[in-house]
Amino acid sequence: MSITFRIAIAADDQSRPIATLNARQLAAFRAFLREESVRSATVLLDPDAAEDAFLSYHFEARVCPLALASIARVFDFQTDAITVIEEAQFRSRRVSVYRIEETGKINMRVALTSDLGLELDLASGNAYALLEGLGLRPDSVGEIPIDTMRARLANPAVRRRAGELGVAAYLDRLDQLLASAHADDTSRLEWA
Structure with missing residues (x-):
């Protein structure tokens, strides 16, 4: 077992916005993050394991170093995705992408992890x-x-x-x- 120390604010106690992604958007987002990671020499995708089906649906991503407009294009300017990304950038947090196994839905929300992963x-x-x-x-x-x-x-x-x-x-x-x-x-x- 482990214990994680992190910074929390009042907004963490309230419901966070959620965006539902389709498989094409998820693949495009992961490809975009990898390209931007190479371009900027910054790790943006954590963990990055394309060969592992579980990890490809359960990861956190840094979005703060990226322009909102460039990320929004990946999601076809979908309003709920823009809301999640904008909230994450405003709060200096990562986004969390996860799949709900029962329904197969892929969701993205503001993560509890700081952008720099200082926890x-x-x-x-x-x-x-x-x-x-x-x-x-x-x-x-x-x-x-x-x-x-x-x-x-x-x-x-x-x-x-x-x-x-x-x-x-x-x-x-x-x-x-x-x-x-x-x-x-x-x-x-x-x-x-």
């Missing part, structure tokens, strides 16, 4: 040690306001305790993750 995914034992090092209860699910977490990370005693527990290396990654957070009252660090 911190740790094995449960390391995550619990990190939480203890931060002076938090080692629960598998929790949240804390961004400002409160930044204050904890600025405390030398917290950094010393994290070093004693062998998780000090994760603090820099946590700092990077917190730096990506919007400065509003709804931003929080979540883990689950």
